[in-house]
Amino acid sequence: MNRREIAALLAYIGRLDPRIVRTDEGEALDQINRWDELLGDVPMATPHGWDARIAARQHIRVSPYQILPADIARPWERYRHDRLARHTDPIPHADPDDQAAWQAELIGTRRAVASGHAAPATHQQLTTGPSHDELAARLSEIGSCIPAAVRADLAPYRPARAAREAALARGGPDALSVRCEWCLAQPGEPCRRRRIGPDGGARGTVPRATPHPGREDLAAAQHTPQPAMA
Incomplete structure (x- = not known):
């Protein structure tokens, strides 16, 4: 802000809070000089949301203390930091x-x-909209976006998924497609090993590498074998 904008800002604040008004010409000039020294690098307004008058009005609305230059400078610094945090070069x-x-x-x-x-400037984000036809056809052709070699390397670190994929590769039923009646795992979630305390309550659960036998039986009962390809 230049000196004329500082004077205009002080006049606006004075209409909202008369405590800041200086009737003596010398005191008013000193006030403008002080505010100009402290807020010379703070703009009055910008095209993207900043307005020093809004910051001043907000302070007067919520604070019983007389406004100071810092009450304008602090919101301006927060505004700058927020914009840079959302910016990608x-x-x-x-x-x-x-x-x-x-x-x-x-x-x-x-x-x-x-x-x-x-x-x-921000990165474009992935959306949940429909996928492109070419992408859908490509994924249908290769079966997965994870290469087979990478999937094999990951198997020791996700045993439940590896066991599920192996069962599907053999043409067997997908046990995780049904709800487990023993540990109450929902479809798509791995079974869990429950630790029962002396009072009969569950003290903790640990994911199992393989589904419970009852869940496998239930999936097998609902499994419909796929017809062989001619």
């Missing part, structure tokens, strides 16, 4: 071999975001 248009130009463009983009003159 886009790839500069400068030549990557020109390190000075590359770095200057990155710094300029960050300063524009921090000062509120540009919106933060």
Whole structure:
């Protein structure tokens, strides 16, 4: 803010809180000088959500104390930090071999975001919408996005999933497709080994590498063998 904006801000605050009003010309000039020294690098408003008048009004609404320059500067610093935390540096248009130009463009983009003159650039996120037809066909062809070699390497670290995949590969029933009547595991969840205390209550549960036999029997009873391919 420049001195004219500081004076306008003080006039706005004075209408909301007369305690800050200075009737003596010398005192008013000193007040403007102090606020200008402390808030000279804080803008009055930016195109992306910051307004010093809103910060001042919010302080006067919730605080019984007379407003100080710090009550404007603190919200401004929070605003800057929040914008930079949501910003992901886009790839500069400068030549990557020109390190000075590359770095200057990155710094300029960050300063524009921090000062509120540009919106933060964020990564595009995955959505839950329908997948592309080509992607669906490719996944149907290969069966999984995890290569077979990687799946074999991961088997010792996820034994329940490995046992389930092995059973499906043999053409057997999927035990995890039904609810376990013993440990009450829901479909898709591995069975758990319950530790029973002296009072008969469960003290803890540990995932099992294989489903309970009763769950396997229930899945087998509901399993419909697939017809062989001609």
